[in-house]
Amino acid sequence: MTRKDIIEMIEEMLDMEVGSLNEDSILSEIPEYDSMTKLSLIVMCDDEFDKKLTGERIMGFSTVKDIVDFIEE
Amino acid sequence: MAFFKFNNIRVAGVACAVPRNVVETETYKPVFGDEEVDKFIAMTGVKASHRTLEHQTCSDLGYRAARELLSHKGIKPKEIGALLFSSHSPDYRRPSTAFVLQHRLGIPEEAVCYDISLGCSSLVVGMQTMASIMNTSDMRYGLLFVGDTAGKSVNPHDRSSAMLFGEAGAVMLMEKTDAPADQIKALIRSDGSGFKYMIIPGGGYRNLHASEDVVMCDDGNERSLMNSFIQGTSVFTFTIFDVPRLIKDFWSQSGTTAQDYDCFAFHQANLYILKQIAKKTKIPFDCLPITLDRYGNTSGASAIVSLCDVYGGKDENKVIKVMACGFGIGISLGATSFEINTADILPIMEDDEIYTEGLITDPNQLYEKK
Numbered sequence: 001m002t003r004k005d006i007i008e009m010i011e012e013m014l015d016m017e018v019g020s021l022n023e024d025s026i027l028s029e030i031p032e033y034d035s036m037t038k039l040s041l042i043v044m045c046d047d048e049f050d051k052k053l054t055g056e057r058i059m060g061f062s063t064v065k066d067i068v069d070f071i072e073e
Numbered sequence: 074m075a076f077f078k079f080n081n082i083r084v085a086g087v088a089c090a091v092p093r094n095v096v097e098t099e100t101y102k103p104v105f106g107d108e109e110v111d112k113f114i115a116m117t118g119v120k121a122s123h124r125t126l127e128h129q130t131c132s133d134l135g136y137r138a139a140r141e142l143l144s145h146k147g148i149k150p151k152e153i154g155a156l157l158f159s160s161h162s163p164d165y166r167r168p169s170t171a172f173v174l175q176h177r178l179g180i181p182e183e184a185v186c187y188d189i190s191l192g193c194s195s196l197v198v199g200m201q202t203m204a205s206i207m208n209t210s211d212m213r214y215g216l217l218f219v220g221d222t223a224g225k226s227v228n229p230h231d232r233s234s235a236m237l238f239g240e241a242g243a244v245m246l247m248e249k250t251d252a253p254a255d256q257i258k259a260l261i262r263s264d265g266s267g268f269k270y271m272i273i274p275g276g277g278y279r280n281l282h283a284s285e286d287v288v289m290c291d292d293g294n295e296r297s298l299m300n301s302f303i304q305g306t307s308v309f310t311f312t313i314f315d316v317p318r319l320i321k322d323f324w325s326q327s328g329t330t331a332q333d334y335d336c337f338a339f340h341q342a343n344l345y346i347l348k349q350i351a352k353k354t355k356i357p358f359d360c361l362p363i364t365l366d367r368y369g370n371t372s373g374a375s376a377i378v379s380l381c382d383v384y385g386g387k388d389e390n391k392v393i394k395v396m397a398c399g400f401g402i403g404i405s406l407g408a409t410s411f412e413i414n415t416a417d418i419l420p421i422m423e424d425d426e427i428y429t430e431g432l433i434t435d436p437n438q439l440y441e442k443k
Contacts, residue, residue, distance in 0.1 A: 035233065035292065036116050039309050043349060052314055055270075055307025 006068050009048065013040050023065040045071060075261045076326045079204040082247060083255035084395075085214070086146055086417035087377045088138040089243035090424040091123040091368060098122075098236045105232045113236055118344025122239030122369025124224050129427050131162050131220035131374070132170045134242025136177055137424040139216060142246055143178075145419060150178045154212025155185040157203055159195035159373060161402065162221040163188060164431055173431055174218060192271070193340045193401025194261075195219040195373025196245070197409045200397075201259040203247050217245045221372035226273055228287065228300040237343065239369025243377035246417075259409040260323040267311060267404035270304045308401075312346045316400045317353035323396075323408040331356050334410070335393040336383065338376035340400055341365035373399065378421060380413070386420030 003023070011021050014032040027033050038058055045053040049071050061067055098120050102110045114120060125131070135158070143150065156178075158171040169188035180186070185206060191198055196219050203215045223238040247257075275283025275298030283298040290296055292305075324330055337360055339347060344365065351358045362379035364371075371378050376397045384393070392414050400406035433439065 035305055036112055038306050039116075039345065042306065042310055043313065046313065052310065054310050055304055058306050 025064045077259045079257045080253040082204050084411045084413045085248035086142050086246040088142040088419035089377045090134040090137040090422040091241045092125045093423045093425050116345050119369050120366050125240045131242040135218040138244045150180045153180045153214050155206050155215040158218045159189035159199035161192045192372050194399040194405035197399045197407035215247045220374035226301040228296045231294040239371045241371040241374040243374035257411045258327045261407040264404040270307045271402040273301050275299045313349045320354050334396045336395045337361040338379045338397045341375035381421045384415040384418040389415045
């Protein structure tokens, strides 16, 4: 799975149009990225990538790139 | 592993009471906005909850439930050998609320009475404690009280919690029997690294005179140190990873599978969490009662609220196999399995009685001549 595919999955999870996000997109500027969609992100990382995303780690994410880096770790 | 097995002990009855006052989640729209409230309802499933009056406590509700249950079973208070009150909402900072209930119910001095300080895991840990006490003595009956009034500590402008919690008081009667096949099993885990995830930081002896100033927190909600705090994402990660693992370990230790149970009386944390847990453990969702839609998250009482909602007052007489699971503040989590006759499950009651003798608003009430 490419980094672009992962970004597309994030866009789908946030109910955003494909292509609306890129690696540099700042999470605090995305209104759809709220406390509830953060939970969906935890579920997505577990279901799709078998990765455990903790509260502390998610608080450290500033950009979409941070999320993709975590998934690819 | 903290896996426990008790023979000759059974669950002889459960009952619960909720306050009459219903708060519909929609009524928070003027405070939080339509979109926020709709999203909250969609994710958590809480459409309404019951909230206590100012001086009404979950021991009042538990008292009503216990009185009705003992009357239903034809059991006299003098037959009760132990009374445990497992909650984070005691009537007083001290003494234990168990003593107030003992006094109100007329339970004799020979009884063992004390509080256990837990929230959402109250029922499963309380059952293990009660079974342990009964196992090593000759007492016939034990009464376990659970429930919280979490709503009283939430800041009314905290959108993460103000609409989530409901209030209830529940009771479980446990009985020593002659039948070794009457078994209760329990698995308990603890994770103190998460002690800050669900907390009221002030008012305890670490910071007794904590400031009551309301502060805008980084998550966009207002709270003071005397309000309850929940780190939503950290709690969520724990529930979807550690709770399914506990459930599977419980099945492995007890030699059972999901198919061995008629009912999964699980702590009503929120609908999204319950769906994730069911998905990961392959528990059939139609065997997992949901009461949080009408009663909110009722903390330690929620498993009993679910049993009473589904089976209470249905005039049936069948023995069902139940798995209960509680998880939350501490972090404390656990699972138990037991059988219960549906005739011993009372329907949910509504009550607004307050034990006025226990309400002290003037210091000199403690010095009144009798």
